[in-house]
Amino acid sequence: MRDEQDRTGPGRGNAMMVRNHLLELIGSGNLSGDGRLPTERELVTSLGVSRRAVRRAIRSLEDEGLVWRRQGKGTFAGQPADPVGVLAARINNGTSVMEVMEARLCIEPELAALCARRALPEEIARMRHLAHRQDVAGDPEALELWDGALHRLIATAARNRPLMVAYAMLDEIRASDDWMALRIRARSDASLRATDEQHMRVVDAIEAGDAAAARSAMRTHLDARLRAMVDARGSAED
DSSP states (O other), rough: OOOHHHOOSSOSSSHHHHHHHHHHHHTTTTTOOOOOOOOHHHHHHTOOOHHHHHHHHHHHHHHHHEEETTTTTTEOOOSSSHHHHHGGGGGOTTTOOOHHHHHHHHHHHHHHHHHHHHHHHHHHHHHHHHHHHHHOOOOOHHHHHHHHHHHHHHHHHTHHHHHHHHHHHHHHHHHHHHHHHHHHHHHOHHHHHHHHHHHHHHHHHHHTTTTHHHHHHHHHHHHHHHHHHHHHHHHOOO
16 A cells, blocks of 8 residues: 555656657667667766666556567667657647646547457556556656556557547647646545546456447546646645
8 A cells, every 4th residue: 555645745756757758769760770778877877867767767668568678688669659749749838737638538538449449468468567556656756657658558559540649649748747746736545546446447348348338437537637637726726
């Protein structure tokens, strides 16, 4: 069981920044021929972050299937990242919480429904693993990493490129520092328990191949997150 302060506290590191940097690097095509990524030491030095932040970022990418590690050889790109998500940062300024959540409510329930029809058994196993990782995460940044990884895997397993492009745009906005801070403020111990249960219901429906149930479970989850974020923003403005 996570301690309430660990789950909702304000502190956050640089793992998300490292993750975004690695995704940009993978998408740029500027890696060596074998797809080898910079070493942990090189990333620590070039980005000015802790080794812990680097390891967290790489672990989240590995669990999404975007990179893989070979003992004694390094970390390698497993598949190309979609560069559209990086370019979408241009629409971040002036985009409201309500706009982004409305867009997510249009897109992600349908992605979950398609995922229920198309996800492979190994992808569903990874979804359960990611949902469990969030359930036992010990601090806000870890929660955000595993939460984002689960939603991205569901979107990827839906296998619909136009919807994935739209999702990537929204995901890039959600990776900004301001959005991270708002999502952390919106989390309470009760809401985190509810999120854990909601995620499991989504994954259960996907595993059952029940598209309607997956769509409904994702909509219920996003509706709850929207209410929490609107309340958190209102409290911050009071």
